[in-house]
Amino acid sequence: MSELKVSISGIRGIWADSLNLQNILNYTKAFAGYIAKIGGKRVLLGRDARPTGHLIANYVASILNAYGIDVIDADIIPTPTVLLGVRKLNFDGGIIITASHNPVEWNALKFVKKGGIFFGEKELKSILSFVQKNIKEKPYSKVGSYLKDNSIEELHIKTILENIPFKTIQKKRFKVILDPINSAGSKITEKLLKKLGCSVFMVNGEMNGRFKRGAEPTPANLKHLPSLIKKLKADVAFAQDPDADRLVIADEKGNVLSEELTLALAIDYVLSKKNGNVVINLSTSSLCEWIANRYNSKCIRTKVGEANVVEGIIRHRATIGGEGNGGVIYPGINCARDSLAGIALILSLLAERNKTVSEIVKDYPVFTIRKEKMEFKGDLSTKLKEIEKCFPAKIDERDGLRLEWEEKGKKIWLHIRTSNTEPVIRIIGESEDEKILKNSIEEIKKIIRG
Template sequence: MTLIKSISGIRGLIDESLNPSMIARYAQAFSLISPNHGKILLARDTRNSGKEYIQIAISALERISRKSIVVDIVPTPTAQFEVFSKGYAGGIVFTASHNPSDWNGIKFIGPEGTFINQEAFNRLEDEFKNLSNTEFLENLDDKQMFKDESIDCINAHLFNIENLSIINKNKIKKNNFKVVVDCANGATSIALPQILKNLGCKVIKINSNYNEDFGRSPEPIPKNLSQLCSKVIETGSDIGFATDPDGDRLSIVDNKGKALGEEITLALSIYYVLKYFKKFRNVPIVTNLSTSLISEKIASKYNTRLMRSSVGEINVVNLMQKECALIGGEGNGGVILAESHLGRDSLVGAAIILNLISNESLSINELFNLLPKFYIEKSTVHLTNSSDVYIKKLKELYSNDNIDEKDGLKIIRDNEWVHIRKSNTEPILRIIAESKSIERSKQLIEEIKNEIK
């Protein structure tokens, strides 16, 4: 089984493509590309294998005289916040995000609290290859004891969010919102209910206990949120929140029990900051090429430029830093607020959405109905040739259209687009289309498929 590698990290099947020796080598390799001084933070989601991986990483780092600090089970954005705020040399989070529980993986956090970029990832791979495989198989200590710093780490992150300049904690509290949460039994199972309680909400939990049995398919997309939809209706709740197992993505279920789709999280967050905080209109909003036009139309309403990067959190973050952007994110439910830290954060997203409802005195369903309506459809094509062959052909065929080539090929028209790009993780070509109707979006995808047969 091939190990999946990209700027989003490393993922593999536990004990097949991902094994203890590999964990030790990557821990040491990451230390070698990190600043010489400072601790490496170690964290994980709720997969049982993560505890063993942390113990192995402690042992591997000790061998090269690198100190580590273990925060154990915390959301990935909490780990990012902690690395930056405490001045650590870097962080390693053992998570496979929304992959099934028989997978695990590694995300690497640089000293700025952001994921490492492509150049740093290339250096990591070089160091990994230079390390001997056999030396880690002898006397490997996977029974390391460590102090669990998770609660202090989570509380520091929540304190930061509750005291952000755009969050009015007292105003949210006055509403006494009733909120259902579905954390996929993942790393937000303590943090998300806690911040909601801190904001005066009555919290109803489903799938929100630390467990590698996620209770549902772990990606927080509408088809996986039927339990949450039902519970919102059953309890008469104001809103439902769902996260993925490592907590960087947030999806919303409205008060009528409708899963709104992960694109809406970023769109509503952008609407909130642009409407209520003029400083956000003075710099660009940043998202990626595959994010919905909904966010772009909202930005246009407030005469604010929206810029698009290649797909991938670090690509969005790099453009945010270059443009001094205050907010950005991706259409998978990932909100990035620079005032907190430069990483997608479901906890920040939840606080923003509650503040928006508080300010508007409207239900989340009514707010959703105010948004412009666009519909995204997605498909894939198995690659039999290099993706460059298909991209070149499509570029010639659509030469009269507005084209963006920074990440594959994006064909842009009024109120619709198609994005064709090679997957970072699989031998497939991803085709994503958006338009004013589901039927038109499907048609756009079929047109591309027919052209590259």
């Protein structure tokens, strides 16, 4: 049996294996206990389109109702839309049924707290404390109510339009290709783009949960876009993951950009309007720091995970933040990774500067980033101590091990950590010198293999 992943990224596993009806009951009941403890009553429910989503959603709603919680079910809807809905409509919490970028056989419960942000490590412990408690069902006269309502979709679009120069975008009449991977971003993102005056060509647009490409929107999974862009003479292409919190861009020449450039472009636009602190995680490209420096803004790093970055954004009153996996967090719209907000910000950048994506990106320095993962069973802390001794580096141990140093006049950083979402170790590194980076990562992999 595979391992059930329990972290700030959700209760995540493979359906009918590590994720089953029993542990869905246990963790949903625990969430109901937490909601009751804070005096809450109303919960917003949403999901992505994967095939197990409807049955898990129905089960979760029934469990919550049994414990006296009223449920509004938004059905198939992006994760950031649920987060925005919890905040704007003053829900006491939310549950999103999605395994985000994981393959289709995975699913998860993601818990949202009042205010519309994910549970951090402390709050998650509070929920987990209820797992073993005996929580009694409510009598028939006090069970919760259930209502289907996806009107938060329009609220999300309205909030975005209120915070961008939409008339400037409309005048450009952009031709856009959208790949929402047959899931939650399909309808709402098309609606947003049309309100922005774009002509939209959809690929993988049917919202049936049968993913026709790899779930993670990376260049390796988007090889179908270059020929489409050239054929349609599109200005830009956008690709999302199944719950539409991540975004990847392809330029007008058919080049699928690194997911790291999504956040960089959004930061560039936002800081050109208002400088301020930027918060990113320990695994995000140094390009974001370079852009922040250009606008005399400070760039602060946090542990990996949306909840950690959002916590940093709030603490440092940041203007913008995010993660290098294509996750743009712009608190002016939504304090969550939000692909729709990212699309709006990037179209604003293109419209106001009257430049193409490639023209903007060519002015950025080139950093080589490598992202690798490997299976490992054993004591990782011992291996990290061994790795630490091999490099003359500045050390950060907040989230696994991050090393940063200079070699031959070139900066390099490496980050080794256990994944929050998969049973693997992630090794991410970046440098201006590709050879040094490659050799360093191979040395680390050799140490881990033992």
